[in-house]
Amino acid sequence: MDTPAWPIEHEDRWLLNYRGLLITKISIDYRLTLLLGADVEVVVECPARISHGPLSNPKNPSTAVVPERQDVAAALSLFGAKVLSAVAFKSGGLRMVFDTGLHLNCPADPSCEAWQATGPGQWKIVSRPGGDLSVWRGEHHPSSDQAAQHTERLTTTTQARPNLTEK
Template identity: 30%
Template sequence: MDLQLEIIGKPISEVELGFTATIRIGSPIEYELQVEGEISVRTAEGRLVSAPSNSYVEIRGELESIVGSKVVRADASEVDGLSIELSSGAVLNVPVDEHYEAWGIVGLNGYRVICLPGGELAIWSAREGKSS
């Protein structure tokens, strides 16, 4: 299954690195992407860097450089993983992990997509109204 994510046109607002790479999207923030697997970044200059799980600080500069860029394409695939192209020319890729959840995105409206071990996508649709 291939899926286009709801984040197209939204800016990257924040990047926080720790045991996960957390990328907040929207202004104000509407979505949060949690990366728990390997991540690669093709920079706007065309340089390719990557980091395994738990080592995201190794590419801190490249990840932080995407803040302010808008998402122009965001595709999830059960075979190829997650691919996000940005207005700066940078591209983020998170491949499928055979043993762990590689990534997940959640929206304030209840929208959620999780890449399960092996690549299957678990999808929750957005709620119609917001509850208080």
């Protein structure tokens, strides 16, 4: 079974299908920008943490990453790393796990957009202030409700047209 290239929605999270993509570029201004492959971008704008292993284990060391102060040295070790998993939680957090054992954890921020992920294609997911996600699906991957509405419109339009080939 093939895995779709676009994110997969679950009750409490979106699975971002970035598995296998390499971090090919890291940019720093007031944000930390990670380019994955050629067309996926993850931008961190608020404090985050880089850890060796999950943050839930207090024995795993972690380092703060604060893009607005360009305090992102710990993130430079992500260059060339391969993504093993990327999860956008509907509470606004982002967790990425890499083949190097490093984890990037970006919590939601109460007053600004903590992070955003763009791609593949026209997909965009943004962590909204206060926690929550905004998701733009792109025109090529409609939601199931949108697809059903479109199908219904086509059926209704087709049934309403007279058949011009009949005499």
